[in-house]
Amino acid sequence: MLVIRPLQERDLDDLMTMAEAAGKGLTTLPADRELLQRKIDMAQASFNQRCEPEAGLFLFALEDTELNQCVGISGIQARVGLDEVFYNYRLSTTVNASRELGVHVQTPTLHLTNDMTDTTEICSLLLSGSHRQGGNGLLLSRCRFMFLDDFRRHFSEKVFAEMRGVSDAQGQSPLWDALGSRFFDIEFSEADYLTGIGSKSFIAELMPKYPIYLPLLPESAREVIGQVHDNTAPALRMLQAEGFNFNGLVDIFDGGPVVEAFIHNIRTVRESVNRHVLIRHKPLELDVPAEERVMVSNRSFRDFRVTTVPATCISPDTVSLPPEVAEVLEVESGDLVRLAPLKDGGPLPIHTAPGQSR
Amino acid sequence: MLVIRPLQERDLDDLMTMAEAAGKGLTTLPADRELLQRKIDMAQASFNQRCEPEAGLFLFALEDTELNQCVGISGIQARVGLDEVFYNYRLSTTVNASRELGVHVQTPTLHLTNDMTDTTEICSLLLSGSHRQGGNGLLLSRCRFMFLDDFRRHFSEKVFAEMRGVSDAQGQSPLWDALGSRFFDIEFSEADYLTGIGSKSFIAELMPKYPIYLPLLPESAREVIGQVHDNTAPALRMLQAEGFNFNGLVDIFDGGPVVEAFIHNIRTVRESVNRHVLIRHKPLELDVPAEERVMVSNRSFRDFRVTTVPATCISPDTVSLPPEVAEVLEVESGDLVRLAPLKDGGPLPIHTAPGQSR
Amino acid sequence: MWRVRPVQQGDLKDLIKLAGDHGSQVSSTLPKTEEALAARIDESVASFAGQRSPDHYPRFLFVLEDLGRGQVQGVAGIDARAGNGQPFYNYRMDALIHASHELGVSRRVDVLYPSHALTDRTLLGAFAIAPKLRGTEAFELLSRARLLFIARHREWFSERMVVEIQGIQTEDGKVPFWDSLGRHFFNMDFDTADRYSGMLSKTFIAELMPPNPIYVTLLSPQAQEALAQPHPMTKAVMALLQQEGFHAGHYVDIFDGGPVLEARTDTLKTLVTSDRKRLRLAETDGGERCLLAASEGGDFRCILATVSESLNDVLRAPPEVVQELQCESGCDVTVAPL
């Protein structure tokens, strides 16, 4: 069985293996043992509320209970920009018009902003190559929205994700080459690495503070602004299906888009319902296609757990769970669990009565 | 029966009556006969596609068929900022931090932007005092989203609405007094009037172009930024329920919020379905409470019409309409019409099969 | 024989020829169309006559006249106040320091700021001369006669003066600075912008120029090279102005990036070395080669002459000089050494 649970001490080796296999480009999880250990410590402190709510870093592990191994990770950073300064460019429009001449020019412009300061970020998604099927990526990503909604007071109204921008096979970023490198004399790969180990705000201090008029940049740089790396396109589509939108914020180095959503607008949040657990000993075929499965969360903050069950388990008031599922979720009969479809256009409606939307 | 239809020549008198009754504060519809006539002409040109698609101003009348009178109006401006320059302030965050001193200061800042340039605006909502009940306001507002979705190629992906900001009983705006008036020596009411007759961009030329740091403004001005006038609060709540969000843009004069939504995220769009018309001569009680009614649109561009019918008219594949309703909608049996709930949490689901979301 | 005098309506034809002669290769701030030129002449005539309204600062045009052939061979102008009551835009070149304490890195970043700080200074401009006269005494006469006019009407002009020097243009007429910057915002080629600039009020510049500072490093290499560089053909003009005491400061033209020269009016060589004298008719032999100016306003005249000084602020000049100046013995003149 595959289950989501808080990242733990014993996941370090598995995490290191995954980070090494992922290679460059995953700036939030570099293959650096000390750094990964620090992340695990922060995650533990966050789930156990031993740190300020704003400092929380909630990292979830996807555990394969048969292999007894962590095969994926995803995260929520409760607030960004409180320790360091968090920068983005905002792709904006400057209009200059002369009625006398009948000229009206729209100039796309990048403005440096700190607008995501104090906002919740979803981050650090990584899934082991061996498990990239059967909706595991969706589970890893969407479980976070159930957590966000159940514990809203710890998070901002709006959440965002930074998507990796365009770089070529050699790791060169067209935007960095045209813009960042003019102000800071290092290669993109190095800037990217420095970002990963937490030095991004230092570099940002050296970046231009006045607006950048895009017509002054070469076509190669202009066309990647707000575009994702090919490898990141599926993740972007998934977030878009959840209701995340590109609102003009991009990464200051590679121009990758920031996508945003208000928690109450997120599809998983909108389409989820609560049911009481009914433990059923009658055998059940758990192994149904992803299309027919729903996510079940135990709604626990300290020991948040999510797995998937066939949609057929759901009744108007209850959800029937086999004992082994109840055990990994750490729930008993009568507990209230939360359900949401795993896939877009998955089993719907699980709302039962007109008017009941939550 | 109340029906939505394109604004027409013969509505001028009714419009003038409504504008006069509304008084000040409705800047998009001042009680100026010539201006109203021009708006009707523009609306006619837009529906009949006699103008550039970007120049389209789609104005809808709410007609009381018994009184044979226009009792409300609402509109869509296909694109703003193409003739004149369209300004907003963006409420943004400036972060200054010194590690040496352990100081981290977030300064809310207004940045002048043209970011709504080329975006679709919903505007001009006005409902006669006599008809402010039974969901007529909802019909007048929400009918626009059915139009937007059915004719998306004429509009931008994102749409927005400017909400009236705070002013006191004397028509004084705290933000104007603290900011605008420092740069342009007129009263808010005059600025507001100039805005209504289309001189807003001239005034904007005189407004400060550099960012405004909010701590430099008095408390009275700071606290109204992004806030609506009491009279506008219900309209704001309605749009929020539709999925419109405040993303930081405000009016440069009174600080009223701009709320935005991507068309595909709008609730009316998400929750609407198409059905084939079945004309049914069996008598039907049309006069049910708003909660039990759904909107029906004829999906016509040139002669867009919407009215409401009881949810009970809907079957899995068809919608049954009495002949008089079919007549005002100008539809016949077999025509495809669009349905959407009138009220939040109204009759749902009208989706019938799992997986059918559109 | 050369004489500099205020422009007159009758000079239009000669001016058109002059303006056309140079074409885009040596653009000057002189308008290029007949209509605009005629308007500019009217403006100058009114200015010399003191008929300008308070909203409109005087704009003077002087012509270099070949007395023998009765033909105008050059033109030069003064705007009493740069911008003529509206903002006068330039870019101010400045540098920012981008520093990171933690990374121990500090970097100089060159920036162009939109500026109208030079508004209301006195502006020399509209200079054009027949190519064969470049570098001759007549060239110097045309350029410096304006300064003698200023010396004789000092109170009409500002404390500080500016001159815009034409920037780099390639053989094929391209303006690298414009192509890399202005073109994107004005949505027109250099010649069109240049034409509008001579023709229309400058409001369109305020409306269309980028409102925020420009990072020099983002301009094309050609534009960066051209920044603050004068067109090679302006060498003679530049040299003369530098001798006068003009120097390149922090400002450049927003169209072609050419340098804007600045000076304090009262420290200009011509103003410092010029003297007010009384002209006395006398046969002289030898003496010093000078610029000699007489009369006020629309009657102003300036010529080249060889004169000798005597005591008591008297200048002795032969009859032909007095005649060329259209004055009489005993009249008040301003003299400056060549």
Added chain:
Amino acid sequence: MWRVRPVQQGDLKDLIKLAGDHGSQVSSTLPKTEEALAARIDESVASFAGQRSPDHYPRFLFVLEDLGRGQVQGVAGIDARAGNGQPFYNYRMDALIHASHELGVSRRVDVLYPSHALTDRTLLGAFAIAPKLRGTEAFELLSRARLLFIARHREWFSERMVVEIQGIQTEDGKVPFWDSLGRHFFNMDFDTADRYSGMLSKTFIAELMPPNPIYVTLLSPQAQEALAQPHPMTKAVMALLQQEGFHAGHYVDIFDGGPVLEARTDTLKTLVTSDRKRLRLAETDGGERCLLAASEGGDFRCILATVSESLNDVLRAPPEVVQELQCESGCDVTVAPL
């Protein structure tokens, strides 16, 4: 008898007293804590000894010593390069013109731009003197001795000089300019910011000051009034500096909005009127009251004396003057009239 000489470690106690004496009423750029003062003295001693590294520009402190009582009664400083290798921040006051062609309206809008344009100019500062000495000869000696030091080491200093004049502070210690502007961004009161500014590297200013221009009209009326105004208690200092040729330009202090005075080093009165002479021991009666400076670097001395000039660049002085200067007959001195 008064003498100005480089500060020494032994002066710390007197300096603390001096810094404390004035409190916030007459804040100067002199640090206020013992630790910071001691460090500043070390810096000065190293600077006079020429031991500063290339990254650290020299910062000199001079003291005014009462020779009779062996007590320090004043202090004054020179930073060879304002900012000491880091950006030196001020606000530049400028005006924008907001104009609408269609509405026929044009309006002047005053703006403060963050600027580090004054970086690397030579900065006079850290001036503090016992209140009873204000307006006396000793006051003038302390202020101008620095300029004679510059005259004797001209190559160590810049072309241009600046002095920050303390801005307006109310009776109860409030600083209206700070309260209306800086406080919001630095999140601390004026005294704290002032203390940091004397103690720490100025990096925090770059990190915390608002990055964008400030509209003057949005400041409190009190702050607008205080803008570019000197504290009443700085009158004597201002007057002396203005006599030297310093004038208020476009810059103000980012903390209290006080004016920044500017001058070209070589046009300062003390530099222009000073002469290098040879000192000759001689009984004199009468003569002229002068500033007299001798020696280089850490041995520099400056006193007030009545001396008489003779031909051949020789200055005749009585033995007590030679003794006060700690030099010998025949030594090279710089003299400037009082």
